[in-house]
Amino acid sequence: MKYIDEFRNKNLLYKVLNKIKKITPKEGISLMEVCGTHTQSFLRFGLNKLLPSNIKLISGPGCPVCVSPQGYIDAGIELSQNKENVILTFGDMLRVPGSKSTLEKERARQANISIVYSPLDSINIAKRNPHKKIIFLAVGFETTAPTIALSILAAKKDNLKNVFFFSALKLIPAAMNYLVKDKKLNLDGFLCPGHVSTIIGTKPYEFIPKKYKIGCCIAGFEPLDILEGIYFLIRQMVEKKPALANQYVRAVKHNGNLKAKGIISKVFKVSDADWRGLGKIPQSGLKIKDGYSQFDAQNLFSIKRANEQTSKRATQCKCGDVLKGLISPLECPLFLKICHPDNPLGPCMVSSEGACNAYYKYH
Amino acid sequence: MKIKRINDEFAEVEAGRLKHTVNIQMLPSVKTGDYVLVHAGFAIQIVDPTGAKETLKLIDEIH
Numbered sequence: 001m002k003y004i005d006e007f008r009n010k011n012l013l014y015k016v017l018n019k020i021k022k023i024t025p026k027e028g029i030s031l032m033e034v035c036g037t038h039t040q041s042f043l044r045f046g047l048n049k050l051l052p053s054n055i056k057l058i059s060g061p062g063c064p065v066c067v068s069p070q071g072y073i074d075a076g077i078e079l080s081q082n083k084e085n086v087i088l089t090f091g092d093m094l095r096v097p098g099s100k101s102t103l104e105k106e107r108a109r110q111a112n113i114s115i116v117y118s119p120l121d122s123i124n125i126a127k128r129n130p131h132k133k134i135i136f137l138a139v140g141f142e143t144t145a146p147t148i149a150l151s152i153l154a155a156k157k158d159n160l161k162n163v164f165f166f167s168a169l170k171l172i173p174a175a176m177n178y179l180v181k182d183k184k185l186n187l188d189g190f191l192c193p194g195h196v197s198t199i200i201g202t203k204p205y206e207f208i209p210k211k212y213k214i215g216c217c218i219a220g221f222e223p224l225d226i227l228e229g230i231y232f233l234i235r236q237m238v239e240k241k242p243a244l245a246n247q248y249v250r251a252v253k254h255n256g257n258l259k260a261k262g263i264i265s266k267v268f269k270v271s272d273a274d275w276r277g278l279g280k281i282p283q284s285g286l287k288i289k290d291g292y293s294q295f296d297a298q299n300l301f302s303i304k305r306a307n308e309q310t311s312k313r314a315t316q317c318k319c320g321d322v323l324k325g326l327i328s329p330l331e332c333p334l335f336l337k338i339c340h341p342d343n344p345l346g347p348c349m350v351s352s353e354g355a356c357n358a359y360y361k362y363h
Numbered sequence: 364m365k366i367k368r369i370n371d372e373f374a375e376v377e378a379g380r381l382k383h384t385v386n387i388q389m390l391p392s393v394k395t396g397d398y399v400l401v402h403a404g405f406a407i408q409i410v411d412p413t414g415a416k417e418t419l420k421l422i423d424e425i426h
Binding site: 006198 | 391398
């Protein structure tokens with residue numbers, strides 16, 4: 001078993017599809033896939049063309065780069081202007097437009113900006129460059145949070161004075177709590193993110209079926225996983241028994257990854273956070289705890305983040321509405337006309353987890 | 364990716380011809396031969412073969 005081919009088995013795929021077709025009622029059904037990797041898989045494997053046309057899959061806010069507010073990019077760019085600083089980032093942040101520039105353009109203008117694969121790379125770079133301030137743009141959800149926390153702990157262990165983390169880490173269940181209340185969306189179910197759930201487990205989603213009577217299913221990323229997840233959600237709808245289902249049992253345990261959760265709470269505290277398109281959501285972000293504030297870029301550089309209003313004035317991009325699930329990328333007036341991966345006007349077209357990028361590639 | 368060799372806090376992993384070194388601090392019980400999910404240079408969870416087989420069996424049976 002290598003956990004890929006088995007979950008792309010054509011016979012099983014058609015079996016599940018037929019069952020979905022059999023139980024799906026005639027009225028329109030709106031399901032949100034919260035995670036950007038689900039959006040990519042769904043379109044890449046052409047599942048949108050196989051499902052009954054009244055099942056609408058809405059892309060959610062599960063692309064970390066996409067939900068980082070424009071002010072965060074601007075702050076990163078501001079930091080890059082200081083010759084003492086070296087900015088480290090995941091690759092997909094590079095081309096996200098700030099209000100005036102991008103990290104990629106600033107790099108072309110000689111700013112010291114590098115792409116790294118892991119936040120742990122910042123430790124070695126800091127050791128090799130003792131006279132530079134190394135700043136990691138810490139963007140991500142619960143999956144990335146323990147990797148940043150472990151890097152901070154490594155910096156503390158090595159007594160490094162020149163490495164800093166600029167946290168824009170966010171929490172998915174808090175965003176789902178915000179979206180489930182949106183009457184315009186009128187969701188019938190959530191396909192919950194697989195990798196986030198490997199860390200947080202199943203419990204943090206339980207309030208959704210209990211409080212809002214909407215089904216949730218944690219699913220993996222292979223086509224069979226996604227179809228099975230959709231089947232569970234529709235069955236819950238038909239039987240009027242909303243619940244939390246876990247389709248991804250091979251990777252998601254009820255309690256998640258206890259070690260990772262412990263590491264997160266050791267280094268971070270939960271705080272309010274700004275989401276692009278969604279605005280400020282209470283208790284939806286992670287800030288570095290006071291005990292580790294020597295590694296917090298926010299405290300040391302006293303960065304003032306631009307507010308959402310500034311971001312909205314600066315662009316006609318509809319990423320905010322796409323992230324909220326209010327429009328599909330195809331409904332954005334800029335999509336493919338002037339906004340495409342070579343000239344992205346918003347983060348949803350830049351990141352491989354962005355809905356617009358997925359629609360451009362596969363739709 | 365499959366764990367090939369463990370060296371303290373790190374492990375060599377591979378998937379086909381792709382080889383990487385990842386941090387395994389988040390998985391205290393990981394051992395050689397396990398399949399793991401990798402994110403940003405860290406192994407974040409062990410893939411459970413029993414769970415995988417159960418899912419496939421369930422799909423085959425209920426549909």
